[in-house]
Amino acid sequence: MAISPQLPEHSRVLATESKLPFHVLSDQGNVVAESFGVVITLPQRLARVYAKVFNIDIPAYNGDNSWTLPMPSRFIVDQQRIIRAVDVNLDHTVRPEPASAISLINKLGKE
Incomplete structure (x- = not known):
């Protein structure tokens, strides 16, 4: 979302x-x-x-x-509502790669 x-x-x-x-x-x-x-x-x-x-x-x-x-930001929040990762950058042209978020989400799903 x-x-x-x-x-x-x-x-x-x-x-x-x-x-x-x-x-x-x-x-x-x-x-x-x-x-x-x-x-x-x-x-x-x-x-x-x-x-x-x-x-x-x-x-x-x-x-x-x-x-x-x-600011362009991405927060990965687990099912217990704990923020597990944050990416924030004042430069709107610098965005984190989706692959890094997907990897972390997959890892969290295995915990």
Whole structure:
């Protein structure tokens, strides 16, 4: 599953257009992301770039005026709700390989 601060209608469009094979849940106000400590507030200068250059209105997508985003993060949580692995990177272009998560999940399934 994925968790996004976008309003559900925007997440649905993304999931449909991208043909995602998993659910995208809405974290309005970044409440969950904030509890995990992975929220950043875009500096005013960068917010202007998003709005003017990329034509991305983050507050409209997220339904608030905060200009906050979660850092790209992956949490692997076991059936006892214990976080077993965390990958967080401020650079949105750096993502962990899915194979490493699958390997860990398979290992946890054997415990």
